Amino acid sequence: MDRRTEIMTAAGRLFSEAGYHVTSMRDLARAVNLQGGSLYAHIASKEEILFEIVSHAADLFLAGAAAVPPDLPPAERVARLVEAHLAVIAREIGNATVFFHEWRFLSPERKAQIQERRDAYEAYFTRAIADGVETGVFRVEDPRLATLFVLSALNWTYQWYDPAGPIPPDEFARQYAAMVLGALGADGPLTPGPSPRVGEGRSTEHAGGAA
Structure with missing residues (x-):
């Protein structure tokens, strides 16, 4: 699984469990073991x-x-x-x-x-x-x-x-x-x-x- 797919999979799980607004980019970065700033190398925005x-x-x-x-x-x-x-x-x-x-x-x-x-x-x-x-x-x-x-x-x-x-x-x-x-x-x-x-x-x- 490439990094972007990993991010999307984790985001789908987090958004479905906690909701889009409650989930922060920091939560998402933590879920895929990335630093917050590194996440933006793969996606432009939440x-x-x-x-x-x-x-x-x-x-x-x-x-x-x-x-x-x-x-x-x-x-x-x-x-x-x-x-x-x-x-x-x-x-x-x-x-x-x-x-x-x-x-x-x-x-x-x-x-x-x-x-x-x-x-x-x-x-x-x-x-x-x-x-x-x-x-x-x-x-x-x-x-x-x-x-x-x-x-x-x-x-x-x-x-x-x-x-x-x-x-x-x-x-x-x-x-x-x-x-x-x-x-x-x-x-x-x-x-x-x-x-x-x-x-x-x-x-x-x-x-x-x-x-």
Whole structure:
């Protein structure tokens, strides 16, 4: 791992645990065994680090959505989008926490760049839900409102889901996708298996937003 990657990894952990504003450059330098001044040989500012972490997470979410074939039936497309979304959270839970909770501390210009990508990501869900409404698969009045509902439910999982806990990520995503489809009014019974209790060991101190 090169030094810049090491800095970004440490920053993602510190920002997700303590928050962007609470974490100082001195904290970050200490985490990677550098003198405070030496840190600036690798990065220009703390906000640059935040932007890179948030941008990386946005890339992962968008790549997951783009990999879902657009010609799939709407219900399957939504299920695949849900699974891809939760896979990113399970795999990169620290960076996902920063993406959902700390991105609002970016400068207006950088925040606008991220918002544009969040909107593009959201559109994948809205199109799939709208297609489902049009074909009679889903029973919701407003696909945009339904999208916000679904993403809010998905995004909150970073608060309490533990990928190393009793429900493996693949099974967790399967059950969540089934519940999302049920909430959208898809026909067919929901058949999630018996669910052990989840959420132990995850903090619920912070709040998340829709992607």
